[in-house]
Amino acid sequence: MDMEKLGVWTFYAGLVIAVVAAVMSPGGLAPLAVLVLGLLGIAVGLLNVTGKEVNTFLIAALALMLSTTSLRLILETIPAVGAFVPAFLTAVNVFVAPGAAVVALKAIWDITRSK
Numbered sequence: 001m002d003m004e005k006l007g008v009w010t011f012y013a014g015l016v017i018a019v020v021a022a023v024m025s026p027g028g029l030a031p032l033a034v035l036v037l038g039l040l041g042i043a044v045g046l047l048n049v050t051g052k053e054v055n056t057f058l059i060a061a062l063a064l065m066l067s068t069t070s071l072r073l074i075l076e077t078i079p080a081v082g083a084f085v086p087a088f089l090t091a092v093n094v095f096v097a098p099g100a101a102v103v104a105l106k107a108i109w110d111i112t113r114s115k
Helices: 003-024 031-047 051-075 084-113
Strands: none
Touching (some): 003 031, 031 084
16 A cells, blocks of 8 residues: 555544544543554644645644634534534544644744755
């Protein structure tokens, strides 16, 4: 399996684990789920994002993390949504943030290295 496919499957695994973690612990993510999601996020950042995709990925990750934070607060007030959707949004943030940090660090490294 090439690295590109591995990166795609890592991303899918992170989303599935985010769903499972939200279903199993809607009141708060289990520490093991946080660790696994964080490690998968780092892997996604290392494997999936190439030079041309850096800006798009970072803008999308930032928009996702900021919007899900507010959306989570709104959805918590709706009884029909329950605790699952806010927990899922938290899990997605836990998954996306480490990847964004890795990509941002790689971008900073590339910028400073080229000077």
